[in-house]
Amino acid sequence: MVLLLLLASLAFSEEFIVKLPEGAPVPSGLRVIERFKNYLLVDVPEESSRGQLSALGEYVVRNVELRLLARPNDPLYGRQWALKVVKAEKAWERRRDCSGVVVAFVDTGIDYLHEDLRANLWRNPKECSGTPGYDDDGNGYVDDCMGYDFANDDPDPMDDNGHGTHSAGVMGATGNNGKGVAGACWKAKIMALKILDSSGTGTAMDFLKAVHYAVDKGAAVVNTSLGTCPVGHPSCPVQESDLLPLREAVEYALNHGVMVVAAAGNDGIDADRYPVYPAAYTRSYPNVVSVCSVDGNGELSSFSNYGAKSVDLCAPGGVDSNGTAVLSTFPSDTYGFLSGTSVATPFVSAAVAYLLLKHPYATVSDLKSYLLQAVQGDLRGKARSGGYLDLSAVVSTASSGGGGCSTGSGSLLLSLLLLLILLTRPRTP
Numbered sequence: 001m002v003l004l005l006l007l008a009s010l011a012f013s014e015e016f017i018v019k020l021p022e023g024a025p026v027p028s029g030l031r032v033i034e035r036f037k038n039y040l041l042v043d044v045p046e047e048s049s050r051g052q053l054s055a056l057g058e059y060v061v062r063n064v065e066l067r068l069l070a071r072p073n074d075p076l077y078g079r080q081w082a083l084k085v086v087k088a089e090k091a092w093e094r095r096r097d098c099s100g101v102v103v104a105f106v107d108t109g110i111d112y113l114h115e116d117l118r119a120n121l122w123r124n125p126k127e128c129s130g131t132p133g134y135d136d137d138g139n140g141y142v143d144d145c146m147g148y149d150f151a152n153d154d155p156d157p158m159d160d161n162g163h164g165t166h167s168a169g170v171m172g173a174t175g176n177n178g179k180g181v182a183g184a185c186w187k188a189k190i191m192a193l194k195i196l197d198s199s200g201t202g203t204a205m206d207f208l209k210a211v212h213y214a215v216d217k218g219a220a221v222v223n224t225s226l227g228t229c230p231v232g233h234p235s236c237p238v239q240e241s242d243l244l245p246l247r248e249a250v251e252y253a254l255n256h257g258v259m260v261v262a263a264a265g266n267d268g269i270d271a272d273r274y275p276v277y278p279a280a281y282t283r284s285y286p287n288v289v290s291v292c293s294v295d296g297n298g299e300l301s302s303f304s305n306y307g308a309k310s311v312d313l314c315a316p317g318g319v320d321s322n323g324t325a326v327l328s329t330f331p332s333d334t335y336g337f338l339s340g341t342s343v344a345t346p347f348v349s350a351a352v353a354y355l356l357l358k359h360p361y362a363t364v365s366d367l368k369s370y371l372l373q374a375v376q377g378d379l380r381g382k383a384r385s386g387g388y389l390d391l392s393a394v395v396s397t398a399s400s401g402g403g404g405c406s407t408g409s410g411s412l413l414l415s416l417l418l419l420l421i422l423l424t425r426p427r428t429p
């Protein structure tokens with residue numbers, strides 16, 4: 001048969017769907033990959049034989065590739081230039097859901113009723129369905145259903161400033177829901193912890209309490225878009241010795257394998273010389289990531305702190321070529337623009353969440369090293385990684401399971417340990 005000869009003689013091929021007439025037999029000589037009812041998936045070498053195939057069936061068409069439509073339908077998405085800077089669409093082809101990881105936002109609170117956030121908020125089930133006025137989960141906080149307000153010492157972390165709602169939306173505004181904006185994660189689990197008051201100021205004591213709360217309630221990442229003034233700078237009254245509680249909060253997170261993603265600060269200075277904490281703890285703690293800000297062109301924002309040792313990587317937190325800042329959620333079902341390293345930080349928290357989902361047993365050091373490799377641009381001398389976040393690289397690093405992953409002795413040991421645990425795990429009936 002001519003067709004058979006054609007199939008045999010040509011190396012290059014393409015898949016076609018042949019629809020046979022109802023009840024017709026499968027023609028001989030076809031390289032059938034799969035049959036479904038009267039549809040055949042066949043391997044066809046070239047265009048010429050397609051014409052011959054046409055005589056056999058009702059129609060013959062290419063088996064077209066379907067791709068996930070990673071561009072979300074959120075009406076304001078077209079104005080979210082920062083998502084393009086981090087290559088979010090490419091990342092979303094692989095992953096869009098971070099809801100397997102709880103990310104605590106230690107900030108001004110969150111408008112947890114916001115139309116574009118409420119689906120993505122963490123809840124404390126024992127308190128949400130518990131007894132009013134009673135500490136149902138025994139964690140020392142009464143009725144903390146939606147998180148806690150440490151600034152006013154009450155269980156309502158509603159945002160009375162706007163900053164925390166904006167930050168939360170950057171990481172986890174509900175994507176593809178036909179409303180507002182898209183977060184770097186379309187689905188998320190965001191814990192609202194308010195330590196900054198309506199004017200945006202808070203204390204080290206409340207930071208300590210909030211980090212303990214986050215860790216004790218199972219958060220894997222603490223997003224902290226706040227910090228001290230640049231220590232050592234004449235304008236800053238803070239002494240290093242005053243910072244022990246802040247340091248111990250970071251240590252508490254470290255001891256429980258929790259990452260702390262922190263803003264590098266908006267003083268436009270070298271943080272190696274004038275460190276802003278907690279971000280600058282990246283120098284001594286593997287669970288801390290310090291985030292600087294880039295503009296739409298991938299260059300360091302003029303306000304952003306930098307530092308070859310004290311800053312890890314940047315993310316978009318500045319303005320694009322039109323002078324437009326980063327769009328996200330604002331309280332009362334509104335949307336608005338903000339800039340700052342605090343805006344850049346939740347992009348990196350999203351990246352850490354994606355990494356954790358793929359590598360649930362990775363150490364904080366592993367996570368940090370994956371992150372430092374997943375960068376683009378040229379920010380050498382400004383940040384340890386020498387670049388700014390590439391979310392698509394984060395997600396492919398995460399999906400490769402090997403290539404980009406650290407194979408240090410620590411990881412190897414952990415793998416061996418896991419293997420042993422699996423091998424000795426009792427069988428369930």
Ligand SMILES: [Ca+2]
Pocket residue numbers: 127135136137138139140141142143144
């Ligand atoms: Ca409680």
Ligand SMILES: [Ca+2]
Pocket residue numbers: 127130131132133134135136142143144
């Ligand atoms: Ca209660």
Ligand SMILES: [Ca+2]
Pocket residue numbers: 074116173174175176177178179180181182
């Ligand atoms: Ca949305």
